[in-house]
Amino acid sequence: MTTIIQSIEECKLLCRSFLTINKKIGFVPTMGALHQGHETLFKRSVSENDVTIASIFVNPTQFNDPKDLENYPKTFYKDLEILNNNSVEYLFYPEYQDLYPDGYTFRVSKNKFSKILCGSFRPNHFDGVLTVVLKLLNVILPHRAYFGEKNYQQLKLIEQMCKAFFLDVERIACPTIRDYDGLALSSRNILLTMDERKQFIFQNY
Numbered sequence: 001m002t003t004i005i006q007s008i009e010e011c012k013l014l015c016r017s018f019l020t021i022n023k024k025i026g027f028v029p030t031m032g033a034l035h036q037g038h039e040t041l042f043k044r045s046v047s048e049n050d051v052t053i054a055s056i057f058v059n060p061t062q063f064n065d066p067k068d069l070e071n072y073p074k075t076f077y078k079d080l081e082i083l084n085n086n087s088v089e090y091l092f093y094p095e096y097q098d099l100y101p102d103g104y105t106f107r108v109s110k111n112k113f114s115k116i117l118c119g120s121f122r123p124n125h126f127d128g129v130l131t132v133v134l135k136l137l138n139v140i141l142p143h144r145a146y147f148g149e150k151n152y153q154q155l156k157l158i159e160q161m162c163k164a165f166f167l168d169v170e171r172i173a174c175p176t177i178r179d180y181d182g183l184a185l186s187s188r189n190i191l192l193t194m195d196e197r198k199q200f201i202f203q204n205y
């Protein structure tokens, strides 16, 4: 059974207790609405570590469009079933106030590479991503953290941040899992109309 942890303090205590007995922690950060793409990250972490912790947190600071944040799919009970079925031991499920006691006055800011590609049409998106990932890594102190290659720019920026701040975590890049028609699996796909879906498949190739 996956155990849900909401408090930062409880999560820190638990993770540090694993470290003192030399247990390797694998961490898979997500925004929920889990699918088979996420499942490959869970499976890999479970097979490579003593304990796996997933997080679900729809991080408001990485959304530049309030409608996108409002419409982001939420499927908590199905997510819990997926975590259980994949033998993920812990779900870290914090609230905004817990993760941002400073009200986002402190942040990780990356110039240059965060401003191009995806970052050019989602202003400040990657500052929000990097800030929340740094917070989560500091709470959990995992040996390994798992990220999808689907979000390639995100993956590269997280790798650069870990190097810049001397974080010990090993970053594991996982291949993109696609749907029957070739479209990369994505939590937001359930919001697409058939026409939008066809257009995205076309853009994929």
Ligand SMILES: Nc1ncnc2c1ncn2[C@@H]1O[C@H](COP(=O)(O)OP(=O)(O)OP(=O)(O)O)[C@@H](O)[C@H]1O
Pocket: 029, 030, 031, 032, 036, 037, 038, 040, 041, 146, 147, 148, 149, 150, 151, 174, 175, 176, 177, 178, 184, 185, 186, 187, 188, 189
């Ligand atoms: N199809 C996929 N294959 C492999 N990894 C994936 C896939 N989709 C997402 N991931 C990875 O899972 C992690 C959590 O991603 P997230 O919860 O944002 O889901 P998402 O499907 O990318 O959602 P969105 O609709 O926001 O793009 C990220 O590291 C992401 O790269």
Ligand SMILES: CC(C)(CO)[C@@H](O)C(=O)[O-]
Pocket: 029, 030, 031, 057, 059, 062, 129, 132, 133, 151, 154
């Ligand atoms: C890494 C992440 C969990 C940070 O909110 C998010 O950007 C995601 O799910 O890709």
Ligand code: BAL
Pocket: 062, 151
């Ligand atoms: N998986 C990417 C996170 C985002 O779109 O905000």
